[in-house]
Amino acid sequence: MKLSRIYIDFISSLKIFFRGRSSFFWVLAFPIILMLIFGAIFSGGNVQYELAVQNKDGSDISASFINAVNSTNAFKVHMVNASENADTYIKSNRISGMLIVPEGFGNDVQRNLALGASRPSTGVQVNPTTTSTTNAIALNATSLNSRASQAQSNNTNVTPAAVILKVDQSSTSAPVISGVLSSIANGFNSQLTGSTQIVGVENQQVLSSQFKYIDFFVPGIIGLTVLTTGVLGTVGTNTQYRNNGILRKLATTPLGKSEWIISKMLYQTVVILISASLIIIVAKLVYNVTAVPNVVTLLLLFVGTICFTGIGMIIARFVKDEDAANAAASAVTFPMLFLAGTFIPLETMPDYLQTVAKFLPLTYLNYGLRDAMILGDTASALYNMMIVLIAGVIFFVIGSIITDWREGG
């Protein structure tokens, strides 16, 4: 083994990389574009749900209720003309939630207030806008009302003044919208009746600094770079050089397979370091995410490179056609990207997918990078690194042994 050979191959690989526009784009620019897109989707300010509001009442009380809805900032409120037919409006405007303050709402509230102080005077009645789920929601609405009436039955017969919520039950925002409105109604009740709050929820941050989606996503994007550079890069170089005859030429020189593999490993690591640095800088500038790379981060990037380069070598050994090899590499990398929690936290996935994720080295790389860069949990980062390292050594050794330049090794 000669260092001069490793060095010239390493330097040449870097020159070739920086002179190639497509590799430059896919490896350096693409992850950043992806990060900006996902960042824009998931953390573009507070999440607001669209809510159409129709006030058929016109009293001061109904106006203050709508004010309360507005002041939560949970909704982007569109006021709808009182004369409009609600169902038609929902259909033609394709909205998932509409709040209707019925005529006489103000009067009902006044009446209930007069009847007794600490009783619920306002309730939310949920009307589904899709027929398929009518029953389930009718029950829900009944239970909401029955709880109210139970409380009231001890005293006098008070029917709560109800606002009506029409929601599309197939929409994922439906439970959130009805939940938020119910809390507004409850808050409204306590305010009107002047009751003391007995049970409350205090929000506390789990992390010392605010942990947003983008904090989760930045290490994931770095993991993505390690995966794609390692697998796709290795498969690309190996099949391309094999098919265009460069490997055959190299095989006639004293350059050893191990020298070539070591050089390519170093090269991939440097490319990944450049890519990760760019991601960290852009994340800081655009999202003010402080992802602090430390020694453990560098180790993780290195063992990740070993692991995915190994997987790349194994694919390149068995699928020799250039197009087929790239397809095979994509077939390995893309499902792994999604299943290993790059874009979506694993905890939000079904159990069986979480089980699958436990067998993917990228899962541990992602965990490790988050531990090291965002959470500052060095012990956990090292633990995850060890798992990637073990998988990496296995894949790398197999890959190195079976990579064939010459017949019979």
Next chain:
Amino acid sequence: MKNEAEWAIKIEGLAKEYGNIKAVDQISFKIPFGVIFAFLGPNGAGKTTTVEILECLRKPSAGTAYVLGLDITKDQNEIRKRIGVLPQEFNTFDRLTVRENLKYYATMYDNPRDIDELISSVDLVDKVNTMYKNLSGGLKQRLGVAIALVNDPQVVFLDEPTEGLDPKARRDVWEVIKKLRDEGKTVFLTTHYMEEAETLADVVAIILDGKIRAMDTTTNLIKNHGYLAKLVIHGGNTGAFEALSVQWAGTELNNSDVIVPLRDKRDLAKIVELLDQRQIAFDELEMKKPSLEDVFLDLTATDREGVS
């Protein structure tokens, strides 16, 4: 470098089988030092397989082979240091310049040649900073030859060095190859171009279906082929054919031309006299020197007869 080997390349009973297919079938030959050896044969005859065995890229199924006296199954590392290779369909790094590519391969060896000297020897001085991908086919091959020479090898393997080149580029590559003989290199050239073998080679071996069918110096191969020259009687027609085919075996009628192989120095005079006597009309006479192509075509023709 000191070398006690008697032959630059020595092959005995070499065979390579892929399943039932005998790509190389028990071939044996020896190549002396300092010659250009042409390994001539059609595509698929076993040329590249043989060369790749000698370059230690493939393992033989049977037989032995020595390059510079070194055993190809045992001394691969030593062989790789001492040979230069221009593989078939040579390619190198697209986005490296001529100089960077040469530097890359020079670094692979312990005592490489001076890069600038090599660049000027293949006439690429103007292109030294041009990326490989921007070179024309002929210039790419010339860089390939320069790379093959970067370790100052004793034996140079050139596998189809002018494949796909235009006639001008082909001749330029030939000039580069001719220089190698002047430098005392042994050149192992595989080609399916007769003209290339005839122009360059001192020794030619013809391989067909994995077997060596003929091997000798180029001059001898042509001389011993059986006739001195061919006389073409343009516009001789059937009259000339009927008059001559009795006495001169192998006479052919090709459209209106009659082609007579001449085996004796006096044949020409006899034919002219006969044509004159019988007042056989013709347009003109042409003498054709036999070429390697004739040798090759005769061999392949014999093969086809054997098969049918």
